Structure formats: C-alpha cells, structure tokens
Amino acid sequence: MATAVLRGNARPVRRTSMQRDRKRALLWSYVFLFVFVIFFLTPPVYMLITSLKTSAEISAGTAPWWVSDPTIQNYVEILTSPTYLTFFRNSTLVSVLVVAITMLVSIPAAFALSRMKFWGSATLATGVFLTYLIPDTLLFIPLFKIFVYLRELTGIEFINHWWVLVIIYPTLTVPFCTWIMIGYFGSIPKELDEAALMDGAGYLQTLTKIFIPVALPGIIAATIFAFTVAWAQFLYPLAFTTSTDQLVLPVGIVTTLIKGDVFNWGQIMTGALLGAAPPLIIYAFLMDYYIAGLTAGATKG
Amino acid sequence: MVVAHSARLSAVRPRTRVRRLWRRKSTIAFAMALPLLLIVGLLVLYPSLYAFYLATLNKSMERFVGVANFAFLFKRETFWMVVKQSIIFAVSAVLFKALIGLFVAHMVHNVPTKGQRKWRGMLLIPWVIPPAMSTLAWLWLFDPSYSAFNWLLQGMGMDAVPWLGDPYWARFAVILVNVWVGAPFFMIMYLAALKSVPEQLYEAAAIDGANWWQKLWFITLPMMRNIIAITVLFSLIVTFANFDIVRVLTNGGPVDQTHVFATWAFKVGIESNDIPLGACVSLVMVPILGLAAVFILRDITRRGGEG
Numbered sequence: 306m307a308t309a310v311l312r313g314n315a316r317p318v319r320r321t322s323m324q325r326d327r328k329r330a331l332l333w334s335y336v337f338l339f340v341f342v343i344f345f346l347t348p349p350v351y352m353l354i355t356s357l358k359t360s361a362e363i364s365a366g367t368a369p370w371w372v373s374d375p376t377i378q379n380y381v382e383i384l385t386s387p388t389y390l391t392f393f394r395n396s397t398l399v400s401v402l403v404v405a406i407t408m409l410v411s412i413p414a415a416f417a418l419s420r421m422k423f424w425g426s427a428t429l430a431t432g433v434f435l436t437y438l439i440p441d442t443l444l445f446i447p448l449f450k451i452f453v454y455l456r457e458l459t460g461i462e463f464i465n466h467w468w469v470l471v472i473i474y475p476t477l478t479v480p481f482c483t484w485i486m487i488g489y490f491g492s493i494p495k496e497l498d499e500a501a502l503m504d505g506a507g508y509l510q511t512l513t514k515i516f517i518p519v520a521l522p523g524i525i526a527a528t529i530f531a532f533t534v535a536w537a538q539f540l541y542p543l544a545f546t547t548s549t550d551q552l553v554l555p556v557g558i559v560t561t562l563i564k565g566d567v568f569n570w571g572q573i574m575t576g577a578l579l580g581a582a583p584p585l586i587i588y589a590f591l592m593d594y595y596i597a598g599l600t601a602g603a604t605k606g
Numbered sequence: 607m608v609v610a611h612s613a614r615l616s617a618v619r620p621r622t623r624v625r626r627l628w629r630r631k632s633t634i635a636f637a638m639a640l641p642l643l644l645i646v647g648l649l650v651l652y653p654s655l656y657a658f659y660l661a662t663l664n665k666s667m668e669r670f671v672g673v674a675n676f677a678f679l680f681k682r683e684t685f686w687m688v689v690k691q692s693i694i695f696a697v698s699a700v701l702f703k704a705l706i707g708l709f710v711a712h713m714v715h716n717v718p719t720k721g722q723r724k725w726r727g728m729l730l731i732p733w734v735i736p737p738a739m740s741t742l743a744w745l746w747l748f749d750p751s752y753s754a755f756n757w758l759l760q761g762m763g764m765d766a767v768p769w770l771g772d773p774y775w776a777r778f779a780v781i782l783v784n785v786w787v788g789a790p791f792f793m794i795m796y797l798a799a800l801k802s803v804p805e806q807l808y809e810a811a812a813i814d815g816a817n818w819w820q821k822l823w824f825i826t827l828p829m830m831r832n833i834i835a836i837t838v839l840f841s842l843i844v845t846f847a848n849f850d851i852v853r854v855l856t857n858g859g860p861v862d863q864t865h866v867f868a869t870w871a872f873k874v875g876i877e878s879n880d881i882p883l884g885a886c887v888s889l890v891m892v893p894i895l896g897l898a899a900v901f902i903l904r905d906i907t908r909r910g911g912e913g
Contacts, residue, residue, distance in 0.1 A: 330716060413641075422635075433646065440843065444653050446876070447653035447654070581734075589727075
C-alpha cells in the first residue's frame with residue numbers, strides 16, 4: 306500500500322520533470338533551427354531583395370535589407386536580353402544532352418557490373434567509384450591540352466564551342482551515377498531476373514522490362530544528380546569557352562554581367578536567381594529523390 | 607551409327623550451349639560496360655596520366671625538362687602560400703561543416719517528425735543553388751561600399767569590416783561561404799544516420815541515467831562513425847579541390863593571399879598560358895587526394911565484405 310502510494314506519487318513528478326526537459330529541449334531546437342535557417346537563407350533572400358530594386362535604390366544604399374520601390378524591371382531586362390537567353394539555351398542544351406548520355410551509358414554499365422559478373426567486374430565497380438574522386442580541378446588542364454591537340458589533328462574546333470562541354474561533363478556524372486545505380490540494381494532480388502531469364506527474356510528485355518521499372522526511383526535520383534551537376538559546373542566552361550554566344554549560365558553571368566568596375570547588381574542578382582531556379586524547382590518538387598541521390602553515394606555499397 | 611551419333615550430339619549440345627551462352631553473356635556484359643570504360647579511360651584516366659607528362663615539359667611544351675617545373679615551384683614563395691592556404695581552407699572548412707552539420711542534424715532530429723520535412727527542405731537550399739550563383743550573392747553581401755553586413759554592423763555601432771579587402775578577413779570569407787554551401791550536405795547525411803540509430807539504445811541509456819553528453823559520446827558518435835568518416839573524407843577531397851567559391855569571391859586576392867591549388871592552377875595554366883606549370887600545381891594535390899581516397903576505399907571494401 307505504502308509502496309503503491311509512493312509509486313503513484315513519484316511517477317507523475319518524474320514524468321513532469323522529463324516532460325519539462327523535453328519541452329525545453331524542443332524549444333531550444335526551434336530557436337537554433339530558426340537561427341540556422343536565417344544563416345542558410347540570407348544569401349538567396351538577399352538575391353531576391355536586390356533583384357526587385359531599381360539601380361537608383363541600390364546605389365542609394367540607404368536600406369539594403371528592404372525594398373521601398375519594388376520593380377520587375379530587372380526580370381524584364383534579363384528575360385528579353387538575347388545574351389542571357391543564349392546562356393540559358395546553352396545551359397539547357399548541355400544539361401539535357403549530358404543527362405541523356407549519362408543515363409544511356411551508366412544504366413547498361415551498372416546492369417552489367419551488378420548482374421552479369423564477368424572477369425574483373427567487381428574491381429571495375431570499385432574503380433568507377435574511385436574515378437569519381439578525381440576532381441575536375443585536376444583534369445581541366447590536361448583535357449584542355451588534349452582538345453587543343455585534337456583540333457590540330459582533326460581540324461575540328463573543339464575549344465570555345467558549347468558542345469565540347471557535352472563531351473567533357475559525362476566525366477563528372479557517369480562514374481557517380483553508375484555507382485549509385487549498381488547499388489540500386491544490387492538491391493533487386495535475384496529471383497526476379499532469374500525468373501525472367503527462365504521465361505526466355507533476353508538481357509536487354511530483363512533490363513528494360515524489370516530493372517528499369519523496379520529501380521525507377523534510383524534512376525530519377527541519378528537523373529537529378531546528373532542534371533544539377535551539369536547545370537552548376539563552372540570550371541570547365543570557364544576554361545573551354547570564351548565567346549559570349551558559347552557561354553553557359555554560371556560563367557555567362559559571372560563574366561559578362563560584371564563589366565569592369567560598373568557592377569549592375571540588380572541585374573546580376575536577377576540573373577543569378579534565375580540561373581539557380583531550375584535546380585531549385587526540381588528540388589522543390591522532387592525533394593525525396595534529390596535527397597535519396599545525395600545519401601545513396603555514401604550509404605550504399 | 608545414326609543413333610549413336612545423335613546420342614552424342616544430344617550429350618554435347620547442352621554443354622556447348624551453356625558455354626556459348628556464358629561466352630555470350632560476358633561479351634554482352636562487356637559491350638554494355640564499354641561506353642563507361644571509354645569515358646573513364648579516355649577522359650579521366652588518360653588525362654590524369656597525361657598531366658604527369660605535361661608537368662615535365664617546358665613552357666612552350668617543346669622540351670623535356672624533368673622535374674625542373676616542380677623545382678621552380680618549390681622555390682617560389684607564392685607556391686608555399688598556396689599550400690598553406692589550401693590546407694587551412696580545407697581543414698577548417700571541413701571541420702566547421704561537420705560540426706554545424708552534426709549540430710543542425712540533431713536539432714532537426716529533435717523536432718516532431720511531421721515538421722522535420724519542412725526544416726530539412728529549407729536547410730538544404732544552399733547545397734541546391736549552383737555555387738557560382740550563390741557566391742555572387744555573397745560577393746554582393748561583402749561589397750566594399752554597399753555591404754549589407756556592414757550596414758547591419760554599423761547600425762549596431764560597430765566598425766565596417768573589410769570583408770574581401772583584408773587578407774585575414776578574405777580568408778575568413780572564403781571559408782565561411784564554403785561552410786555555408788557544404789554544411790547542409792553534412793546535415794542531410796547525419797540526419798539519415800541519426801534515424802538509423804535504434805531508439806532502444808537511448809532508452810537504455812536514459813534508464814542508466816546518462817546525460818545528453820554521454821548519449822552523444824557513447825551512443826550517437828560510435829553508431830555514426832562510418833558515415834562521419836566517409837563524409838569527412840569525401841568533403842576533404844571536394845573542399846581541397848574547390849574552385850568556384852574562391853574564383854568568384856576573391857579570385858585569389860588580395861595579393862594572392864586566398865589562392866587555393868585549383869584557382870592558382872587556373873591562373874598559371876589557362877590565364878598565363880603556362881600549361882606545364884599549371885599541371886604541376888594541380889598535381890601537387892594528388893598525394894593528399896590519394897591519401898583520402900585510400901581511406902575511403904578501405905571503408906568501402908570493408909563494408910563490402912560485411913554486406
């Protein structure tokens with residue numbers, strides 16, 4: 306009886322103190338999350354603020370964090386500027402073509418490496434991952450020289466054409482996409498494709514009728530990865546292209562909108578924000594796939 | 607005779623068919639992997655090796671000079687400044703990315719599950735924006751005459767900070783922007799890892815009277831050791847080889863004080879048109895990248911053996 310009373314008394318006290326602790330922890334979590342969201346979102350929000358200002362308001366500089374006279378003039382100017390639209394077209398063409406090439410190369414390769422074991426296939430899979438670790442900053446100088454030589458050899462002008470990027474970008478996307486596709490394909494039960502082979506399906510049919518539909522989430526994640534990498538790449542286009550009509554967005558904005566000392570920040574911020582829009586839109590709608598692709602590289606394998 | 611012949615045929619046929627199928631299988635597999643092999647071989651491995659050859663030529667690339675380029679580099683003061691700055695940049699940026707990532711992941715993990723998606727969605731935005739674009743926003747925030755940060759600081763009665771004009775502040779600025787871009791990636795990785803730690807472990811620890819610090823030190827960190835190791839190594843490679851942020855924010859200035867290997871290699875190799883010397887600069891990264899790669903490979907093969 307006495308113990309029952311004691312327990313009856315002790316339990317609510319304990320629970321309320323734990324609840325209070327938990328509530329306090331939750332409150333602090335929200336406070337810190339709020340602080341970090343401000344830190345993480347300040348640059349993009351500031352881009353938006355600046356993009357809505359007139360040049361007069363920007364150069365007055367009286368209230369940088371506030372728009373007193375909102376205008377969409379910058380957006381109109383950027384979206385009707387033939388130069389900017391050329392950058393946008395080049396970026397879109399390069400990214401879409403690179404995504405197509407990446408998928409055409411890495412899906413069959415991942416299928417072969419994960420299912421059709423052949424001599425050296427396991428080593429090859431690890432080797433593919435290792436090539437992903439060779440950064441673009443190591444490759445751009447020898448690649449540049451190689452394409453200069455190729456021009457002398459074939460007479461085809463490789464340097465300063467946007468399509469040379471379509472040849473180079475797969476080095477950034479193919480190894481990683483193949484690697485995560487090997488992981489996704491590897492998680493498909495063997496019975497599934499054995500059954501298909503038993504029923505007389507060829508390897509191509511097994512791939513298109515079983516592997517691609519089943520691993521579709523992985524393929525979407527890999528596609529998003531390839532697109533965002535191709536869209537954001539900065540070093541290769543900076544090294545390989547110089548004429549205004551051949552530039553892609555990131556390089557175009559950085560090199561042409563900044564003319565000498567006259568910085569038109571309203572337009573630069575508008576251009577940068579519109580340049581960041583495609584990956585942001587994809588992210589907003591396909592966040593789960595985006596995150597799956599991000600975490601797949603390190604957790605699979 | 608005919609009977610014997612057909613009997614032999616039927617005995618032989620299955621084996622040759624299997625063998626032919628097997629041979630066909632490996633041929634098909636090789637054919638399917640061939641485009642990958644060509645891309646990796648011609649556009650990644652060959653250029654990597656070619657870089658070593660390029661590094662041994664003179665500026666006009668007509669004469670073999672052996673290690674003279676490296677000898678020249680090692681005698682230059684700017685080179686050692688770049689080495690120092692690259693190491694400071696990579697180590698401090700990765701450290702802060704990992705710490706902030708771990709901290710924010712915990713905060714997201716603490717809030718109720720249905721709210722986590724929204725916070726996570728907002729916190730990953732810096733990683734989604736192309737770095738060259740977001741660095742432009744930072745460049746504008748750090749503008750010498752219109753800096754919005756300085757406006758706030760002066761509003762609070764403090765002095766304006768020469769963000770990109772002073773070598774020390776400029777170093778701080780490039781690290782800050784790199785941490786800003788990279789911390790969300792760590793946050794996402796650690797959040798995924800946190801979710802895989804069994805709740806019972808924490809409950810057991812709570813019963814034993816463990817405080818939050820002991821839970822972190824004895825449960826969370828050991829359970830996340832693998833993922834922490836691989837993200838840190840991975841980020842070390844990417845940060846060490848970073849180009850976009852430094853190029854857009856400071857372009858190496860003031861007076862080459864913020865150059866890292868990649869930006870200096872670009873300046874020497876492409877802008878000053880000394881391709882062999884530029885190749886040398888970028889090759890200096892190889893030992894460090896190789897070391898990180900070895901550790902990552904060890905981790906992968908070890909986990910491959912377990913799974």
